[in-house]
Amino acid sequence: MHPSSTAARAREKVRTNFARDANAARNKFVAKEGPGSVKAPGAYWANRAPDSEAFSVPDNFATREAKYDAALHDLSASLSNSELSIFDQIHNTEQGANFSFMPLPEPEDQRMIYTLISMAKTMRPRWPEIYSLIRDYRTKTTRAKLVQDFDMGVDYIAIPVNNPGPSDRKFKLRYGLVNNLTVPTDVHPDGSIRVTPGVSHGRLQAGLDYCNILDREGKNEIVIALRQHAGQFPVYAMREGDRLRCYSIVGGAPVFDGRTISGRGVMSAW
Numbered sequence: 001m002h003p004s005s006t007a008a009r010a011r012e013k014v015r016t017n018f019a020r021d022a023n024a025a026r027n028k029f030v031a032k033e034g035p036g037s038v039k040a041p042g043a044y045w046a047n048r049a050p051d052s053e054a055f056s057v058p059d060n061f062a063t064r065e066a067k068y069d070a071a072l073h074d075l076s077a078s079l080s081n082s083e084l085s086i087f088d089q090i091h092n093t094e095q096g097a098n099f100s101f102m103p104l105p106e107p108e109d110q111r112m113i114y115t116l117i118s119m120a121k122t123m124r125p126r127w128p129e130i131y132s133l134i135r136d137y138r139t140k141t142t143r144a145k146l147v148q149d150f151d152m153g154v155d156y157i158a159i160p161v162n163n164p165g166p167s168d169r170k171f172k173l174r175y176g177l178v179n180n181l182t183v184p185t186d187v188h189p190d191g192s193i194r195v196t197p198g199v200s201h202g203r204l205q206a207g208l209d210y211c212n213i214l215d216r217e218g219k220n221e222i223v224i225a226l227r228q229h230a231g232q233f234p235v236y237a238m239r240e241g242d243r244l245r246c247y248s249i250v251g252g253a254p255v256f257d258g259r260t261i262s263g264r265g266v267m268s269a270w
Helices: 003-033 052-056 064-069 107-123 128-138 197-215
Strands: 075-077 098-101 143-148 155-160 171-176 180-182 192-194 221-225 235-240 243-250 253-262 267-269
Touching (some): 052 243, 107 128, 107 143, 107 197, 197 221, 235 253
Antiparallel strands (some): 098 235, 180 192, 235 243, 243 253, 253 267
């Protein structure tokens, strides 16, 4: 079979799998929770591949409910080191694996936004206008929230919401942490550490200067807050051989755009 035919069949398989997996997940959720549950006040259906255009729509970031409906919640990710191959820094290296690339602000800009957020929360009762202004900044700043130079083992937990409205969900999502975590032996000779409040606080603090985790080679993990932005990001891509083929997601399905990314993170035309 001609290589181009093989690639075309692989891309069509990806499109089919996107639709199949999304529909299967939705149907399973509805079967368990009942009709109308996908957007019910007490439920949440997770979609890890939102349409590309969703990131540029301001209304998607106006409220927590809007973010959840558009699947623009916090996500676990890896911070890429441009000096190393992408495939040496991620968990899934199989052919056909899908990737999503997002930019982050410079560490000093991130420290500034967190300083402003803290100030605005303190001053909110006396100066609500400044709180609204900083909140608008927050909705436009994708940023790192938790950072670790190895796998954190985080997962979603549901946090009850105080006094939710009649049409609001009764919880919000947050990445929770395990009590004990398996780690590389160069992190701890026992291969395991206890996740204490001090460890959790250290991950928050590391987010203020997140590039420091790149000093250690190997897989890392960060949690990012997805926020509104214009431009070409996120860049979705699928592995084919030693390159990544880029695509957008439109209507829940991939649309390949002719660009590729090398293992070193260099983008070029197909």
